[in-house]
Amino acid sequence: MKIYFESLAMHLKGELEYRVDFILSFLSQILVFFTYYFIILALFTKFNHIKGFTLYEVLLCFSIVQFGFAFNEVFARGIDKFDELIIRGDFDRLLLRPKNIILQVLCSDSDFVKVSRLIQSIIVLIIAICHLNISWNLLKIITLLLMLFSSCIIFFGIFLMAASYCFFTVQGLEVRNVFTDGGKHMAQYPIGVFSKGFVYFFTFIIPYAFVNYYPLLFFLGRKSSILYAFSPLLVFLYLIPSIVTFYLGMKRYSSVGS
């Protein structure tokens, strides 16, 4: 763990060397995030609700998903950019070192510009919560924290799966975006608003529904069963196939040379 934080600090120093660049990228990220926010706001000026969910309920969901995604972009950038490790042949070097391989990949890169998105998603979360009438109790606080936490976990799992894809081929990498960016875009809205087939897919195959739908129902007081409150815990199970896939892929790995 110490190694990881040291490498984070190194990357941060590295990025701050190009100060103007960092500031401009930071600003442009703020703008990008704002456009996501703007799209939802604009749609809600024409519509009152989406399948019973109001603006601030959707924003709550949106901010939780964006938080998890941005968290991984900052702290697990190495996994997101795993194809570069493979293409450059740098992955071979990592294999030679006597440390956990996933930890090393995590250490290989980070993107502090995306901290802007983390901050913004927390701001949107606070705005949303302030506008919602929530009867607070300890369980609800736990649910909210679990949602945030599971959001980070699910994207970590998806990034890891997408990285495993690189062991098989580095062609057509755009397909990864379907699951990362596409998934994020979709999960901005509570999964329940989509048609049945999608809800099942995103419950059992990629468990977004346990991040942004079932616990949300409990949090908003629409369901009272305690199972809904703790459903985000199921997302942790998703890590198992992700890690297994990664190691299976690694067994097949043959270096590209250089």
Added chain:
Amino acid sequence: MKAYITYFKLKFISSLQYRSAAWAGIATQFFFGFVYVMVYVAFYESGGKNLPMELSQIITYLWLNQSLLALVNQFSKDQELFKIIRDGGVSYELARPKNLYFMWYFKILGQRLANVTLRFFPLIIITTILPYPFHLGGPASLLHFLSFLLSLILGTLLVVALSVFYPIITLITMNEKGIVNLLMTIASVLSGVSIPIPFFPKFLQIISSFLPFQYISDLPFRLYVGNISLTDGVFGMCIQFIWIVIFIILGNIIMRINIKKIVVQGG
């Protein structure tokens, strides 16, 4: 002129080689399109007030957008151009007795056309045969279709004229991120790619009508679905034409000023 057409052809043919990337692109665009469509379906089923477009219109708009994304999107960067600026290869380009602006213009045009040629046909077919209400609908009328084609051609010339600015800016800043990404984001939102212009708040619609971005793809797509009347369409095409002329003249001027103080990186 012949030289520029050769540039165009070269880029077009070489870009046609990237077929596996194209399949990945098709899959990605199809999924993204589907997500957007489902969001709007969910919204429309929940009911709204004074909706500026019908559901079938907006779905067709979204599919056209995804099918032709390679042609009209704001985020594609011609990596080759940025590379020669970074590594100094631009000096070879300058040595050629041709106008650098138009060389770049035709290269970008060639690449965009090649990318869309590889992608749009399968997407149009798949999305047309999708079940109701998710499918790509037909044009509002024959005249709407013809004006769609004409304004799409003008929109393409406009988006290329806009895209040439990015390498020109990079000549000054030596960095293709920062300011270029900032501009691309603004252009992208105001072009209606993420959300069609009629869904914008009123004040932004007014601002946007004075800017060039909505004339790239929003105008042709809305003509296709019949959300804009033909007379407004003709008016829009005049504006497209004016913006193309302004951009090309402006681009040439900025290019000429910058070339005088260009610093070639390495050699």
